[in-house]
Amino acid sequence: MLGEGILKGLGETARNFAGSFVSAERLTTVQYPEERAPVIEDTRDFPFLVYDGSDWEAGLRCVACQICEKECPPKCIYIVKSTDKKPDYVGKPQIYPTRFDIDISVCMSCQICVEVCPFEAIKMDTQFELSTTDRFGGLLYDRKELARSNEYYHSIHPTEAAEVDARLAEEKAKSDAKAKAAAAAAAAKAAGTVAAATPSAAKPVTPASPPSTTVDPAEGETKG
Ligand code: SF4
Ligand code: SF4
Secondary structure: OOOHHHHHHHHHHHHHHHHOOOOHHHOOOOOOOOOOOOOOOOOOOOEEEEEOOOOHHHHEOOOOOOHHHHHOOOOOEEEEEOOOOEEOOOOOEEOOEEEEEEEOOOOOOOOHHHHHOOOOOEEEOOOOOOOOOOOOHHHEEOHHHHEEEHHHHHHHOHHHHHHHHHHHHHHHHHHHHHHHHHHHHHHHHHHHHHHHHOHHHOOOOOOOOOOOOEEEOOOOEEEO
8 A cells, every 4th residue: 555654654653652651661761960871881982991909000900002002093092101110910010101191082982992902901981971161181081080990890891891800810820820830940940950069969070081992893993
């Protein structure tokens, strides 16, 4: 029938319109800001830097490798490397960022910085109420403003954060086992060196014998 599709579409619209007054599933809007819709786990807006422990500065996972800075499409990340080192999450001495800024007014929430970070150091926040009248200073976040605890990360992305924790724990266990094996090998080598240097363990010295002479049976000549 001519116009059947239009009538069906209008019927669906009318059903949704009327239903939105009586059906909870159809109430897709809330009276913001008095009411807030729950933030879903996969929500993302702007990046933050994860730290472990209670000291944000000592616990930052970032090692200032600058991969995210290079890969960020609008180039809104700015990093300055340290000249000294501090232990990372596996205890390995690492460079760290003395400066890590993100210009949130330029960031396009693409999450590329998160994808390329090899250290699980940068993640996407769900905080969106960031408007300010200070266009420049107010939206340029330094490392202290960007720092968020691992507990906070768990609170906003529990599934992802649990996977990351498991991965990091596995890497740490591997690193610990490697360090233990290296220490054991070094100790064994040192013990061997000490034993070789101890006179009682050394082989008895035999008096030097005169040069031996051998006869080549084929040629019947004496070699010595
Ligand atoms: S989310 Fe994208 S635009 Fe924003 S800082 Fe990361 S890489 Fe840059
Ligand atoms: S956030 Fe990650 S990718 Fe960026 S500098 Fe730090 S460790 Fe490197």
